[in-house]
Amino acid sequence: MTNPSDIVWHEQTVDRAAREANLSQRGVVVWFTGLSGCGKSTVANELEHQLNQLGRATILLDGDNIRHGLCAPPSGLKEEHGEEFANRFGLGFGAIDREENIRRIGSVAALMASAGLITLTAFVSPYRRDRDRVRKIVEASGAVGDFLEVFVDTPLEICEARDPKGLYKKARAGEIKNFTGISDPYESPEQPEIHLAGHAEATPSEQAAEVLAELTRRGIVASSAR
Numbered sequence: 001m002t003n004p005s006d007i008v009w010h011e012q013t014v015d016r017a018a019r020e021a022n023l024s025q026r027g028v029v030v031w032f033t034g035l036s037g038c039g040k041s042t043v044a045n046e047l048e049h050q051l052n053q054l055g056r057a058t059i060l061l062d063g064d065n066i067r068h069g070l071c072a073p074p075s076g077l078k079e080e081h082g083e084e085f086a087n088r089f090g091l092g093f094g095a096i097d098r099e100e101n102i103r104r105i106g107s108v109a110a111l112m113a114s115a116g117l118i119t120l121t122a123f124v125s126p127y128r129r130d131r132d133r134v135r136k137i138v139e140a141s142g143a144v145g146d147f148l149e150v151f152v153d154t155p156l157e158i159c160e161a162r163d164p165k166g167l168y169k170k171a172r173a174g175e176i177k178n179f180t181g182i183s184d185p186y187e188s189p190e191q192p193e194i195h196l197a198g199h200a201e202a203t204p205s206e207q208a209a210e211v212l213a214e215l216t217r218r219g220i221v222a223s224s225a226r
Ligand SMILES: Nc1ncnc2c1ncn2[C@@H]1O[C@H](COP(=O)(O)OS(=O)(=O)O)[C@@H](OP(=O)(O)O)[C@H]1O
Pocket: 035, 036, 037, 040, 041, 063, 064, 067, 093, 097, 098, 099, 101, 102, 122, 123, 124, 125, 126, 165, 167, 176, 177, 178, 179, 180
């Protein structure tokens, strides 16, 4: 077994402050969470577009895309890596798999923020403990205030009526197990930095502008940025 003391942290000459200075911005993580179909990807995508137009350096990590690579399911790894590897490292939607999914993404998001990027993430991330762990990792590698939780609070009935991928229909029919909101829990954030209420009928662009306004209010985006 590897002894943790055999792995030693190496200090680097170019630090986070130097990277941030070159980009004239502060690296942060803007963590969108909510049910499937609540609008995470759409609003995060629109926000990245608005930030991009302001000349800000960004990255968007989206659940559906990350599950094609870093957090692929066993079926996506088997052909290239074999069954044992796929079963050990591939991720599904059970509670432990979601925990590992969010742990990996949380670490990547913290690295992206240390690179000075405004890092947007869009994952269901249904468990409060998993999200709180990411907050700790991000703050430990930067400062308090570097992690902003955005609760996309669209009611289940609306998400289910939208059902753009037909997943709710399958979940109701019992064809998908552990489906968040139907046969698996969603633990709402208790004190999100930003709360987007879905019943207000705001457009994705208005919701993105709401997040942008909060980033501006907190000095993460300068009001005169370009
Ligand atoms: N069982 C189950 N529960 C929830 N979601 C499911 C499930 N099976 C597949 N999908 C699709 O996978 C997307 C969620 O992946 P995430 O990585 O964001 O999930 S999690 O954060 O680990 O909970 C989610 O994407 P979004 O709809 O964009 O949220 C679904 O399209």
